[in-house]
Amino acid sequence: MNLLLKFQYILARILAKETRYRLALLVLEKEKDKLNSDKLTFWAQQTALKKLIKNHCFKGVVNKEGLFQEQRRLAVLRRQLLLITHQYNQTEELLKNNNIKKLETLNLIKICAHSADKYKIIISKEMVIKHKKHDQINEEEIEEIILWRK
16 A cells, blocks of 8 residues: 555544544534533522522411421422432533533544644645656656657
8 A cells, every 4th residue: 555545544534533523522512502401490490499498488377287297398398409409410510521521522623633634734745746756757758758769
């Protein structure tokens, strides 16, 4: 396999790798959008539950049973708030990880683009050398034909 073909093969592999990284970046963007949507939903639920807990009052409670029932309702609201807060925090952590992966992928894309540019330059130089050799061979053949005709 000659040198030019090797360089073209390497360039094709680099470009394929860059394409895979770009697809991975699109997947990460979609995941980020979904996580942001989930985060917003959890935030809205958190706000609503905090408001319910804050505005919860024990008016109209006349006996111990009613008081215990209201306390159970308040405890359920607090547990729901803890669960949603935990989910919100998990979503934030996933967003951070997503952002780190996105930056790594962008860096890999830059590396591939840089390598591809280098190999494109090398290939163009090799093409010039190949054409010069071809032209030189043609000239030599023409000179040989001219010499034989004399």
